[in-house]
Amino acid sequence: MELLGIPAKALFGQLLLGLINGSFYAVLSLGLAVIFGLLNIINFSHGALYMVGAFGALLGLNYLGMNYWVALVLVPLAVGLLGILIERTMLKHLYKLDHLYGLLLTFGLALIAEGVFRYYFGVSGESYPAPEALQGGVDLGFMYLPLYRGWVVLASLVVCGATWYLIERTSLGATLRAATERPELVQALGINVPLMVTLTYGGGVALAAFAGVLAAPVLQVNPVMGSNLIIVVFAVVVIGGMGSIAGSIVTGLGLGVVEGLTKVVYPEASAVVIFVIMIVVLLFRPAGLFGKQA
Amino acid sequence: MNTTFSRWGWLALLALGCIAPFVLYPTFLMKVLCFALFASAFNLLLGYAGLLSFGHAAFFGGAAYVCAALSKNYGLTPELAILAGGAFAAVLGLGFGALSIRRSGIYMTMITLALAQLVFFLAVQLPFTGGEDGLQGLPRGKLFGLIDLTDNIAMYFFVFAVFCLGFWLIHRSIHSPFGQVLKAIRENEPRAISLGYDVARYKLLAFVLSAAITGVAGGMKALVFQLASLTDVHWHMSGQVVLMTLLGGLGTIFGPAVGAITIVSLENELADKVGPWVTVIMGVIFVVCVLAFRRGIVGELLALRGRRPGTPQQTAEKTP
Numbered sequence: 001m002e003l004l005g006i007p008a009k010a011l012f013g014q015l016l017l018g019l020i021n022g023s024f025y026a027v028l029s030l031g032l033a034v035i036f037g038l039l040n041i042i043n044f045s046h047g048a049l050y051m052v053g054a055f056g057a058l059l060g061l062n063y064l065g066m067n068y069w070v071a072l073v074l075v076p077l078a079v080g081l082l083g084i085l086i087e088r089t090m091l092k093h094l095y096k097l098d099h100l101y102g103l104l105l106t107f108g109l110a111l112i113a114e115g116v117f118r119y120y121f122g123v124s125g126e127s128y129p130a131p132e133a134l135q136g137g138v139d140l141g142f143m144y145l146p147l148y149r150g151w152v153v154l155a156s157l158v159v160c161g162a163t164w165y166l167i168e169r170t171s172l173g174a175t176l177r178a179a180t181e182r183p184e185l186v187q188a189l190g191i192n193v194p195l196m197v198t199l200t201y202g203g204g205v206a207l208a209a210f211a212g213v214l215a216a217p218v219l220q221v222n223p224v225m226g227s228n229l230i231i232v233v234f235a236v237v238v239i240g241g242m243g244s245i246a247g248s249i250v251t252g253l254g255l256g257v258v259e260g261l262t263k264v265v266y267p268e269a270s271a272v273v274i275f276v277i278m279i280v281v282l283l284f285r286p287a288g289l290f291g292k293q294a
Numbered sequence: 295m296n297t298t299f300s301r302w303g304w305l306a307l308l309a310l311g312c313i314a315p316f317v318l319y320p321t322f323l324m325k326v327l328c329f330a331l332f333a334s335a336f337n338l339l340l341g342y343a344g345l346l347s348f349g350h351a352a353f354f355g356g357a358a359y360v361c362a363a364l365s366k367n368y369g370l371t372p373e374l375a376i377l378a379g380g381a382f383a384a385v386l387g388l389g390f391g392a393l394s395i396r397r398s399g400i401y402m403t404m405i406t407l408a409l410a411q412l413v414f415f416l417a418v419q420l421p422f423t424g425g426e427d428g429l430q431g432l433p434r435g436k437l438f439g440l441i442d443l444t445d446n447i448a449m450y451f452f453v454f455a456v457f458c459l460g461f462w463l464i465h466r467s468i469h470s471p472f473g474q475v476l477k478a479i480r481e482n483e484p485r486a487i488s489l490g491y492d493v494a495r496y497k498l499l500a501f502v503l504s505a506a507i508t509g510v511a512g513g514m515k516a517l518v519f520q521l522a523s524l525t526d527v528h529w530h531m532s533g534q535v536v537l538m539t540l541l542g543g544l545g546t547i548f549g550p551a552v553g554a555i556t557i558v559s560l561e562n563e564l565a566d567k568v569g570p571w572v573t574v575i576m577g578v579i580f581v582v583c584v585l586a587f588r589r590g591i592v593g594e595l596l597a598l599r600g601r602r603p604g605t606p607q608q609t610a611e612k613t614p
Contacts, residue, residue, distance in 0.1 A: 042400045090585060099400045100346045101584050104540065107533060108580025115573030231529065235408040238401055268419060275412040279393060282405065286396040 012143035018260015023156030026252030041102030047230025053212025068131035083205030125222025247290025333550030335507035341545030344480030349410030355527030357509030362522035383509020391501030428523030543590030
């Protein structure tokens, strides 16, 4: 079976890979958007913490015999705690300053994390085995679906959906959105906004680590996996705009698919296609697809 | 820094620059000068216009590749090759600037980073860049077809002259009406707009100027080390120039140069001893600078001088 002169299996295979990358873009840009909303900081260390998540799973397995499912819960929690520590000791001193200091501080943290892991593990990376229950795959007729890859997409969608529900449909989310718009007013109503800010950062960072654990069995676990990804995620955020949670999710997934398709049609351009789309969006819709015109 | 820095001060620095290569290792000094010019050009944009670009590696490395390819494949003389690198960076800067200033603040920064990553991937894939190896073994050539630059001392004085020219240009721009408007935009953009200034145009011009001088620094660096490689276009390079400027002092004339001297010396000292920990140390300096040392070395010195009784009160330049 062929579509557009391309074997259908190859096409769907790349599409699935695109969806997987798109899931990571979605989860990471979602975390960035939530953090930016409340803290007014672009978290440059987001990619590094995603990498720390992947290494957390790997080290947990190698040294503590921690299985995948435990890691999927514990590693994001641990990285979330690390995030809380970072927010309490460093970021909280920067809220009154220009946005760019938050970016610079988190950039420094990313360099530290990358340097430390590079020292101990080199740049080549190690692979992490998929959990037993998800090894192998099923033949769907039009394509072969490795179970783990299907699980990555499913789990990301569930997490994105849950985050969206939490922020847009619960009373906690309503308070969070209110604090994004008018922190002083919300504080005056007796809500502990600083605590909320801390937990938001911890939560956003935990999302990044969750994506990291999910990524460990599909991609090589290496110290630079985060920095390469975060730059693409920045482009995704510029394209989608950070104003809308649903917008971040849709843009992330969509761009992943576009990237996957480019790999089939014109592989040389696959590394740059998202940046090119960013340029086009900036030319014709400078505020981003879901952004409010400033 | 204000104009109290006297003629004697400048002459002393000039004399220091002329003696230095006979005391210190010229290649090290040339590296310092290239990065000092790079950081000063970057500071024009961040320190005075308040625009944080995370994509300056594209101008630096892009110009290095252009300069390298022209001098290696077409035998262009060094001054023309460097000019071509600068011109290439200016055009690139026009593109980056036009796209990125469509959004403000943090978005602008992310756009410059993404665009620079695009240039990085092009450098990996395009046929003329030599991929992972880069362009090696460039001839330094003969300046104006006359002076052989293979000699390190000759090369040093050429680099020093270009540095002085670039630095003077930056200094002039900052103290011109153009520079004052940039500061006005940094301090209060809506007000600058209401005063009738075409803010976008000023930002774009600052971007192009900064990119062009960065390109000259990049081209020069390629000739000094006879090498243009992916390191020059990697985002680490963009981060490094931010760090130099921040450590030296944002929005001060000498800050970026002081920052460049510090970081390059530190790298030279540490590279053999601690290897990969250099990245970690850079990260730690970043964190410390942002948390506790936002005025930078020169900024702190100026503040100290301003506090001492007996000297005319001067306001340290505000960071953006």
